[in-house]
Amino acid sequence: MSSLIAIAEQVEQLPISVAIAESQYAFPIIEGVHLIGLSIAVGLLFITDLRLAGAILRRVPLTQVLHQLRPWILGGFASIFITGGLLFLAEATTLIANPAFKFKLVFIALAAINAAYFEFVIAKKAGAELDRPVIPANVKFAGLASLTLWTIVIVCGRLIPYLPSAP
Amino acid sequence: MSTADILTAIQDSPIAHAISKSNHLVAAGLQVVHVLGFIALLAALVLVSLRILKLVLNQQPLSEVTRDANRLFYLGLSLTVCSGVLMFVSSPKLYFYKYAFELKMLLFVAAIVIQFAVLRRVAANENPKPFAARAAVALSLTAWFGIGLAGRMIGFT
Numbered sequence: 175m176s177s178l179i180a181i182a183e184q185v186e187q188l189p190i191s192v193a194i195a196e197s198q199y200a201f202p203i204i205e206g207v208h209l210i211g212l213s214i215a216v217g218l219l220f221i222t223d224l225r226l227a228g229a230i231l232r233r234v235p236l237t238q239v240l241h242q243l244r245p246w247i248l249g250g251f252a253s254i255f256i257t258g259g260l261l262f263l264a265e266a267t268t269l270i271a272n273p274a275f276k277f278k279l280v281f282i283a284l285a286a287i288n289a290a291y292f293e294f295v296i297a298k299k300a301g302a303e304l305d306r307p308v309i310p311a312n313v314k315f316a317g318l319a320s321l322t323l324w325t326i327v328i329v330c331g332r333l334i335p336y337l338p339s340a341p
Numbered sequence: 342m343s344t345a346d347i348l349t350a351i352q353d354s355p356i357a358h359a360i361s362k363s364n365h366l367v368a369a370g371l372q373v374v375h376v377l378g379f380i381a382l383l384a385a386l387v388l389v390s391l392r393i394l395k396l397v398l399n400q401q402p403l404s405e406v407t408r409d410a411n412r413l414f415y416l417g418l419s420l421t422v423c424s425g426v427l428m429f430v431s432s433p434k435l436y437f438y439k440y441a442f443e444l445k446m447l448l449f450v451a452a453i454v455i456q457f458a459v460l461r462r463v464a465a466n467e468n469p470k471p472f473a474a475r476a477a478v479a480l481s482l483t484a485w486f487g488i489g490l491a492g493r494m495i496g497f498t
Binding site for chain 1: 365366368369372373376377379380381383384385387388391396397398400401405406409410412413486489490492493494496497
C-alpha cells in the first residue's frame with residue numbers, strides 16, 4: 175500500500191496533473207464530459223440490458239439491438255476512460271484512499287467480467303436463439319446483472335466526494 | 342415580497358429544515374438519484390436521436406422506438422426534477438445566485454421547449470427530412486448536454 179501511495183504522489187506531481195488540479199475550469203469541464211460520456215455509454219448499455227431483460231423494445235430482434243448499439247457504447251466508454259484517467263491524475267492520492275473510489279473500481283471489474291461472460295459464453299452458445307421471442311433465463315439474468323452492477327458503479331462514483339478518505 | 346424574502350421563506354420551511362439538518366448522506370442520496378435519473382433521461386434521448394438520424398435500428402419503425410424510449414425519458418425526468426427540487430429547497434440561497442445554476446435552469450427551459458415543440462414534432466413523421474432531423478437532434482442534445490456541463494459547474498463556482 176505504501177508503494178501505491180508513493181506512485182500516486184508521483185502521478186499527482188506530473189505537469190498535466192498539476193495543470194488540471196490548478197485550473198479553475200479544467201476539473202469541472204472534464205467531469206462534465208465524463209458525465210456526458212457516461213450517459214451515452216452506460217445509458218445505451220442500460221437500453222441493451224433492459225432489452226435483454228425483456229422490459230423494452232421487445233419487438234426488436236435482440237441481435238439488432240446488441241450489434242447496432244455496440245459501436246456507440248464502446249465509443250462512449252473510450253471517452254469515459256480518458257476523462258476518468260485525467261480526473262484521477264489530478265486527485266490520485268485522495269482517490270486511492272477513498273472507499274467509494276475503491277468500490278467503484280471493484281464493481282467496474284465485476285461489470286466487465288459479466289459483459290465478457292455474456293459476450294463470449296452466453297451469446298456465443300445461444301447464437302440465433304437470441305432472436306426467439308422467449309428470452310433464455312441466463313440472458314435475462316446477464317442483463318439484470320449488468321444493469322445492477324453499472325448502477326452501483328454510478329452510485330459509488332457520485333459518493334466519492336461525500337465519503338471521507340481513509341488511509 | 343422580494344426574491345430574497347421568498348428564498349428565505351423556502352429556506353425556513355419545514356421540508357428545507359428536514360433535508361438540510363439531516364445526515365449529509367441524505368444530500369448525497371439526492372445527488373445519486375439526480376445523476377441516475379439524468380442518465381436514464383439521456384439514454385432515452387440518445388437512442389431516439391440516433392434512430393432519427395437513421396444511425397441505429399433502421400429496420401424498426403421510428404414510432405416504436407420513441408414509444409419505448411419515452412417511458413424511460415419520463416422516468417428519468419421525474420427522478421431528476423423531484424431530486425433537483427428537493428436539493429434546491431434545502432438551500433435556495435446557495436443555488437439561486439450562482440451563475441452556473443442560472444445557466445442550467447435557462448438551458449432546462451430551452452431543452453423542454455425543444456423537446457415538445459421541435460423533437461417530438463420531427464419524430465412524429467416516420468421519415469423526417471434530413472435537415473429537420475439533424476437540426477432537431479443537434480438542438481436537443483446541445484441543450485441537454487449543456488445542462489449536464491452547467492450542473493457539474495455548480496459545485497465549483
